[in-house]
Amino acid sequence: MTVRQPLRIAKPLTALALVAILGACAADEEVRLEDTAPEVIYQEAERQLAAGDPDDAAQLFSEVERLYPFSEWARRGLIMQAFAYHEDRDYENARAAAQRFIDFYPADEDAAYAQYLLALSYYDQIDQVGRDQGLTFQALQNLRTVIERYPDSEYARSAILKFDLAFDHLAAKEMEIGRYYLKRGHYAAAINRFRAVVEEFQTTTHTPEALLRLVEAYLSLGLTDEAQTAGAILGYNFQSSPFYDDAFRQLTGQGLSLEARGGGWLRGIYDRTIRGRWL
Secondary structure (H helix, E strand, C coil): CCCCCCCCCCCCHHHHHHHHHHCCCCCCCCCCCHHHHHHHHHHHHHHHCCCCCHHHHHHHHHHHHHHHCCCHHHHHHHHHHHHHHHHHHHHHHHHHHHHHHHHHHHHCCCCHHHHHHHHHHHHHCCCCCCHHHHHEEEHHHHHHHHHCCCCCCCCCHHHHHHHHHHHHHHHHHHHHHHHHHHHCCCCHHHHHHHHHHHCCCCCCHHHHHHHHHHHHHHHHHHCCCHEEEEEEHHHHHHHCCHHHHHHHHHCCCCCCCCCCCCCCHHHHHHHHHHCCCCC
């Protein structure tokens, strides 16, 4: 195992700041943090953070934790370390610090914020639909923890909003893949993706389009009962949507009505819908 060496301040600005605090006589003097009070290191870390240098700030906060374990300064340094790493977009280290805070101080008043930072470290990486969806699942899991474990915290409402956006993001990914398959005539594969949206992400903004694409895919396969049932669900729940207008034109253009017909998974959803147990 590699033993971590005491931090030596290499950047001139940081060295000058600590030298001023410690009353050293030369700006290039090597500063030994082991001989520095925790509050002094902590305050310098705060200054670095305010000056727009979260990387140096995170390192100094981590030194407070390392040099003065089990102290109040270590606790404060750890949560600020997670925050500084997140500000620096060093999400892996932000997650590690936030999780360590939760493990060491589960009953602390800042535990809710640590959990929120942990969730944000995943959430802030899912800005593009094409990204690894594992990040989205991790964001959802940790946002749900904030919501369920800290419902009265100041972070719960923000976590709920971000949870909905992340959930919508997963549905968007399913739609993207489904459209790809549909455009290339791989109708069965497309139907599986659109079905996932209708069954698993029905509260998202993508459900109306998923139903329209099901109409298109089923019509392409000649499965008119399923196409009509998808149109009926679309009409029942989203009649004001432009996707409904498109489905209506496609179905009636082939002499078909928007009504539930036959059996299958869509008929089950239609039956639940009209009984008020869905959407």
